[in-house]
Amino acid sequence: MKTRILFVDDDPNVLSALRRMFHDMRESWDMAFATDGPAGLAMIAEQPFDVVVADMRMPGMDGAMFLREAQLANPGAIRIVLSGHSDRDMILQTVRPAHQFLPKPCQPAALKAVIARGLSLREVFLDERVKNVVARLDRLPTVPRLYAALLDALSRDEPSMREVSGLIAQDVGMSAGILKLVNSAFFGLRTHVASPAHAVNLLGLEIVKALVLGVGLFDRFDKEAFRDFDLEKLWGHSFGTGRMARAIAELEGASAEAREHGYIAGLLHDVGKLVMATNFPEAYREVIAACQDGQGTILDMERQVFGASHAEVGAYLLGLWGVEDPVVRAVYLHHEPGRDRRAGFSPLLAVHVANRLEHELVVIHRGYAINPLDELYLAASGLSGRLPAWREACAAALAGGPAAGDG
Ligand SMILES: [Fe+2]
Ligand SMILES: [Fe+2]
Known part of the structure; x- marks a missing residue:
C-alpha cells in the first residue's frame, strides 16, 4: 500500500x-x-x-x-x-x-x-489502537518529585545549569522530551546529541524554562489516577539500568558517544511501559497481575494483551521523536538481542546485560519471572567471559547512588 x-x-x-x-x-x-x-x-x-x-x-x-x-x-x-x-x-x-x-x-x-x-517501526504493530496512541503522544509523565525539584530550580533568580540538567537527565520522560528537540533540528542545533545534559546545555536555561513553564513539555505523573502503577519503581530500575549500561560501556573502553548511548538507552529502555501503563491503565493492570501470577514474562503478557511489547512501543515512540538509531535499536531489542547479529560491544549489549543485572541486584517482586540473559547472543558477541567483571562494575555503579555527573 x-x-x-x-x-x-x-x-x-x-x-x-x-x-x-x-x-x-x-x-x-x-x-x-x-x-x-x-x-x-x-x-x-x-x-x-x-x-x-x-x-x-x-x-x-x-x-x-x-x-x-x-x-x-x-x-x-x-x-x-x-x-x-x-x-x-x-x-x-x-x-x-x-x-x-x-x-x-x-x-x-x-x-x-x-x-x-x-x-x-510501524510495521511491527498489529494493533492500530496502540500505534495511534504512540503517535498521538506529545509528552510523557515525569516523576513528581523530580518535576517539583525542576520547577523549584527554575524558579530561582539564577537557576543552576548543573542542577537543571542533572534533574532532567535522571527522568525518563524529561530526557526523552529534551532529546526529541535536539535531535529534530528544532532551534537549529546542528550536532546530534545523545546526552540530555548536553542537550540542556545547548538549548540554554531560558529556552528550557519556556519549554517547561510555557509550553508544558513535561507532564507531572498523576499518582491518584494510576494507583497501581509505581512510577518511582520504574524510575529506579530505569535510572539504575542507565548507569549500569554506562559502567559496562566504560569497562569495555567504548567511545564517549557509545557510553552516552548506553546510558540513554538504559534510562529509556522501558519507556514503553510508561506509555502503556498510563494510556491503557486497565489493560496494563491485567498484564501485571498475570505476571505476578506466574503466567509468563511481562513481554509475553504484553504481547498477548496489546499485540506488542513495551520494547516495540518504546522504540516506535523514540524513533518518531528522532532519537538516534543505536539508542532506538537497543530499546527495541533489549529483551531479544539475538535478533542483532553484530559481534563485539554495542549499546544493545550493555542495555541487555544491565537490565538483567539491575533486576538481579535490586529485587522488587520475588517470584516475578526475570527476563533471562541471552547466553547465545553473549557467546556470539565474544564477550561472555566479561560477565563477572560487568557484574562487579554494575554493583559498584549502583552502590554509588545518583552520582555527580549523571547524564
Ligand atoms: Fe524491558
Ligand atoms: Fe527493564
Missing part, C-alpha cells in the same frame, strides 16, 4: 516545488496538497494520512494550530513541521504537536529519511 502524505503550505510555489521534488516517489507515495489548514483538515476527514507535513507560518490557522487539530483527527500520522528558524516563539508552539522539525527550504533526502524512519 502506498504511503499517504499530506503537504500543507500557504505558498502555492512551495507546494509545486514539493510536488516536483518528490515526483520520483509517486510509485510509493500518494501525495495530497492543501493551501491552508482547514483544507488540510477536510482532506484528513475524508481519509487519514500516514504523514502530515505542514508549514509553520500560515495566515489564519498557523502550522501549530493545524498540527494540534491533526493530532486529534489523524492521531496515527507522523507530524512534521517545515520552517525557517527565525521565530523562536513560533517554534516553541510546534514543539509539542510536531514529531520532527525540518528547516526550509526542504532537503528532499532529509524529509525522505525522516519519513522512512518514522514508518519503519
Whole structure:
C-alpha cells in the first residue's frame, strides 16, 4: 500500500516545488496538497494520512494550530513541521504537536529519511489502537518529585545549569522530551546529541524554562489516577539500568558517544511501559497481575494483551521523536538481542546485560519471572567471559547512588 502524505503550505510555489521534488516517489507515495489548514483538515476527514507535513507560518490557522487539530483527527500520522528558524516563539508552539522539525527550504533526502524512519517501526504493530496512541503522544509523565525539584530550580533568580540538567537527565520522560528537540533540528542545533545534559546545555536555561513553564513539555505523573502503577519503581530500575549500561560501556573502553548511548538507552529502555501503563491503565493492570501470577514474562503478557511489547512501543515512540538509531535499536531489542547479529560491544549489549543485572541486584517482586540473559547472543558477541567483571562494575555503579555527573 502506498504511503499517504499530506503537504500543507500557504505558498502555492512551495507546494509545486514539493510536488516536483518528490515526483520520483509517486510509485510509493500518494501525495495530497492543501493551501491552508482547514483544507488540510477536510482532506484528513475524508481519509487519514500516514504523514502530515505542514508549514509553520500560515495566515489564519498557523502550522501549530493545524498540527494540534491533526493530532486529534489523524492521531496515527507522523507530524512534521517545515520552517525557517527565525521565530523562536513560533517554534516553541510546534514543539509539542510536531514529531520532527525540518528547516526550509526542504532537503528532499532529509524529509525522505525522516519519513522512512518514522514508518519503519510501524510495521511491527498489529494493533492500530496502540500505534495511534504512540503517535498521538506529545509528552510523557515525569516523576513528581523530580518535576517539583525542576520547577523549584527554575524558579530561582539564577537557576543552576548543573542542577537543571542533572534533574532532567535522571527522568525518563524529561530526557526523552529534551532529546526529541535536539535531535529534530528544532532551534537549529546542528550536532546530534545523545546526552540530555548536553542537550540542556545547548538549548540554554531560558529556552528550557519556556519549554517547561510555557509550553508544558513535561507532564507531572498523576499518582491518584494510576494507583497501581509505581512510577518511582520504574524510575529506579530505569535510572539504575542507565548507569549500569554506562559502567559496562566504560569497562569495555567504548567511545564517549557509545557510553552516552548506553546510558540513554538504559534510562529509556522501558519507556514503553510508561506509555502503556498510563494510556491503557486497565489493560496494563491485567498484564501485571498475570505476571505476578506466574503466567509468563511481562513481554509475553504484553504481547498477548496489546499485540506488542513495551520494547516495540518504546522504540516506535523514540524513533518518531528522532532519537538516534543505536539508542532506538537497543530499546527495541533489549529483551531479544539475538535478533542483532553484530559481534563485539554495542549499546544493545550493555542495555541487555544491565537490565538483567539491575533486576538481579535490586529485587522488587520475588517470584516475578526475570527476563533471562541471552547466553547465545553473549557467546556470539565474544564477550561472555566479561560477565563477572560487568557484574562487579554494575554493583559498584549502583552502590554509588545518583552520582555527580549523571547524564
Ligand atoms: Fe524491558
Ligand atoms: Fe527493564
